Amino acid sequence: xxxxxxxxxxxxxxxxxxxxxxxxxxxxxxxxxxxxxxxxxxxxxxxxxxxxxxxxxxxxxxxxxxxxxxxxxxxxxxxxxxxxxxxxxxxxxxxxxxxxxxxxxxxxxxxxxxxxxxxxxxxxxxxxxxxxxxxxxxxxxxxxxxxxxxxxxxxxxxxxxxxxxxxxxxxxxxxxxxxxxxxxxxxxxxxxxxxxxxxxxxxxxxxxxxxxxxxx
Amino acid sequence: xxxxxxxxxxxxxxxxxxxxxxxxxxxxxxxxxxxxxxxxxxxxxxxxxxxxxxxxxxxxxxxxxxxxxxxxxxxxxxxxxxxxxxxxxxxxxxxxxxxxxxxxxxxxxxxxxxxxxxxxxxxxxxxxxxxxxxxxxxxxxxxxxxxxxxxxxxxxxxxxxxxxxxxxxxxxxxxxxxxxxxxxxxxxxxxxxxxxxxxxxxxxxxxxxxxxxxxx
DNA sequence: CCAAAAGTGTTGGTTTTACACCCATGG
DNA sequence: CCATGGGTGTAAAACCAACACTTTTGG
Numbered sequence: 001x002x003x004x005x006x007x008x009x010x011x012x013x014x015x016x017x018x019x020x021x022x023x024x025x026x027x028x029x030x031x032x033x034x035x036x037x038x039x040x041x042x043x044x045x046x047x048x049x050x051x052x053x054x055x056x057x058x059x060x061x062x063x064x065x066x067x068x069x070x071x072x073x074x075x076x077x078x079x080x081x082x083x084x085x086x087x088x089x090x091x092x093x094x095x096x097x098x099x100x101x102x103x104x105x106x107x108x109x110x111x112x113x114x115x116x117x118x119x120x121x122x123x124x125x126x127x128x129x130x131x132x133x134x135x136x137x138x139x140x141x142x143x144x145x146x147x148x149x150x151x152x153x154x155x156x157x158x159x160x161x162x163x164x165x166x167x168x169x170x171x172x173x174x175x176x177x178x179x180x181x182x183x184x185x186x187x188x189x190x191x192x193x194x195x196x197x198x199x200x201x202x203x204x205x206x207x208x209x210x211x212x213x214x215x216x
Numbered sequence: 217x218x219x220x221x222x223x224x225x226x227x228x229x230x231x232x233x234x235x236x237x238x239x240x241x242x243x244x245x246x247x248x249x250x251x252x253x254x255x256x257x258x259x260x261x262x263x264x265x266x267x268x269x270x271x272x273x274x275x276x277x278x279x280x281x282x283x284x285x286x287x288x289x290x291x292x293x294x295x296x297x298x299x300x301x302x303x304x305x306x307x308x309x310x311x312x313x314x315x316x317x318x319x320x321x322x323x324x325x326x327x328x329x330x331x332x333x334x335x336x337x338x339x340x341x342x343x344x345x346x347x348x349x350x351x352x353x354x355x356x357x358x359x360x361x362x363x364x365x366x367x368x369x370x371x372x373x374x375x376x377x378x379x380x381x382x383x384x385x386x387x388x389x390x391x392x393x394x395x396x397x398x399x400x401x402x403x404x405x406x407x408x409x410x411x412x413x414x415x416x417x418x419x420x421x422x423x424x425x426x427x428x429x430x431x432x
Numbered sequence: 433c434c435a436a437a438a439g440t441g442t443t444g445g446t447t448t449t450a451c452a453c454c455c456a457t458g459g
Numbered sequence: 460c461c462a463t464g465g466g467t468g469t470a471a472a473a474c475c476a477a478c479a480c481t482t483t484t485g486g
Contacts, residue, residue: 013229013230013268013270015229015300015311052229052300052311054229054302054309055302056302057300057301057302058298058300058301058311079298082274083274084231084268084273084274084313085273086270086271086272086273093270095231095268095274095311097298097300163438164438165437165438180475180476180477180478181438181439182439182440182441182476182477182478183475183476183477185438185439185440186440186475187475204484204485205435205436205437205484205485205486206436206437206438206484206485207436207437207438207439207482207483207484207485208437208438208483209437209438209439210438210439379465380465381464381465396448396449396450396451397465397466398449398451398466398467398468399448399449401467402448402467403448417465420457420464421457421458421459421463422456422457422458422462422463422464423455423457423458423463423464423465423466425464425465426465426466
């Protein structure tokens with residue numbers, strides 16, 4: 001920090017925020033991609049992102065980009081990692097702060113109609129992405145899997161009221177493995193994150209499951 | 217990513233790397249601080265840091281800054297978190313990518329003589345720091361504690377050959393609690409990270425402990 | 433009363449913790 | 460042969476996973 005602070009002395013360098021917006025839809029963990037409308041990588045899928053404003057914090061930039069795509073909402077949003085390889089963008093030096101966001105499938109689905117550029121890709125069938133976005137998605141999936149059982153992160157993928165079965169489905173989709181029902185049930189209840197509402201699931205055939213909610 | 221890429225269009229914005237270099241010295245987890253030689257916060261302690269070069273990756277910048285302070289070495293180095301509040305630096309907009317580094321106490325001690333600006337502060341007695349560096353240090357300590365038992369991170373604080381007692385001392389200093397000896401011993405051996413060398417500690421009174429090393 | 437899924441009790445195995453003990457060395 | 464810390468055996472406790480069973484609903 002011994003350098004001077006003459007603004008003109010700084011080489012052109014930009015900071016962006018890229019968003020790994022994930023959801024669990026029809027049993028699969030999926031990520032939101034946006035087809036690029038211009039060079040480089042025109043027509044190739046990439047993560048949604050944008051420049052950080054001069055008077056905007058990194059978190060605020062991530063929230064703004066999320067709102068652009070999915071109509072704000074109260075998504076889970078957390079900083080993931082920063083990528084700054086000098087060659088990651090062919091045009092100029094761009095450092096990107098990657099964020100990852102989680103949204104229930106229905107809320108995300110509501111934002112998709114009329115947006116031909118947006119697409120939801122299952123994690124096992126992601127096309128080749130622009131820039132280093134493949135690596136960013138890998139980081140996000142690893143982080144999500146790693147935090148799943150010590151953090152109440154999965155609830156961000158469910159509606160406010162949910163059954164334990166639905167919670168287990170989300171966990172299984174994220175981890176890609178089957179889980180034991182009684183063990184899962186007890187683990188979740190023991191963690192103290194959720195409480196029963198006394199209400200029951202409606203509309204199903206067979207015995208209705210109790211609806212739970214996250215404790216406040 | 218729909219903006220243009222005219223370099224002149226970018227507001228002055230800088231990217232720095234700040235380093236939380238930690239070690240365990242005489243039973244305490246400590247962090248390396250540098251007294252600032254100029255405004256703002258002149259004379260106040262801050263984390264060592266520097267600007268990211270135009271053709272330099274973030275990791276390379278962190279390595280360079282580490283080498284400036286501690287004579288490169290093979291320290292553990294990992295990206296921590298990025299801080300970009302618009303008001304975090306009064307002079308201009310600076311986004312910083314924080315890294316944390318671990319070094320054995322003796323290697324770090326070798327770099328201190330003759331550097332009046334550098335100081336090693338125990339984690340429980342850190343002076344008020346410049347900018348938002350307090351928050352950065354908090355992040356680093358939390359990360360270190362969290363990773364301690366699922367990652368071979370503690371070995372970066374020990375010499376190549378070490379006793380199990382020394383390893384336990386490092387864990388206790390980081391966590392700030394006492395650990396049970398037999399349980400700790402077995403946990404460490406079960407993880408499969410280390411192996412005995414057959415050699416014994418020299419110079420001590422009483423029974424000499426076996427020296428272990430990290431498996432390759 | 434049957435099918436299907438919700439929810440629970442019980443068992444058995446694994447892991448972790450704590451305590452006590454034995455071992456090795458220098459003085 | 461004593462003091463001290465290194466190292467290990469054992470038993471109690473806690474934890475976890477699997478299975479089987481009971482419960483509840485719609486048809």
